[in-house]
Amino acid sequence: MRVSTQEYGEFLVLNEMQLRYNTEMPRWMRAYAALAEEKYKKPVYPVLINILQPSTTTEIVNCYESEFLNLRAY
Numbered sequence: 001m002r003v004s005t006q007e008y009g010e011f012l013v014l015n016e017m018q019l020r021y022n023t024e025m026p027r028w029m030r031a032y033a034a035l036a037e038e039k040y041k042k043p044v045y046p047v048l049i050n051i052l053q054p055s056t057t058t059e060i061v062n063c064y065e066s067e068f069l070n071l072r073a074y
Helices: 025-040
Strands: 002-005 009-018 044-050 066-068 071-073
Touching (some): 009 025, 025 044
Parallel strands (some): 009 044
Antiparallel strands (some): 002 009, 066 071
16 A cells, blocks of 8 residues: 655555464564565565464564565564
């Protein structure tokens, strides 16, 4: 979805709907956001919508971080 605000200008909101939370979702969302940013040349704000509530033992993270050979992705 293309969005425009006075504060941030024009950007994309990337909505992803999943039935259940998957621990790989942060990595996937980072990849989806990067692909959308490359294709549309706009900043991307990714949003994950889980339809079913996860179990009480499931940890839901709010960011993805990786580092390999001094290359960092957040």
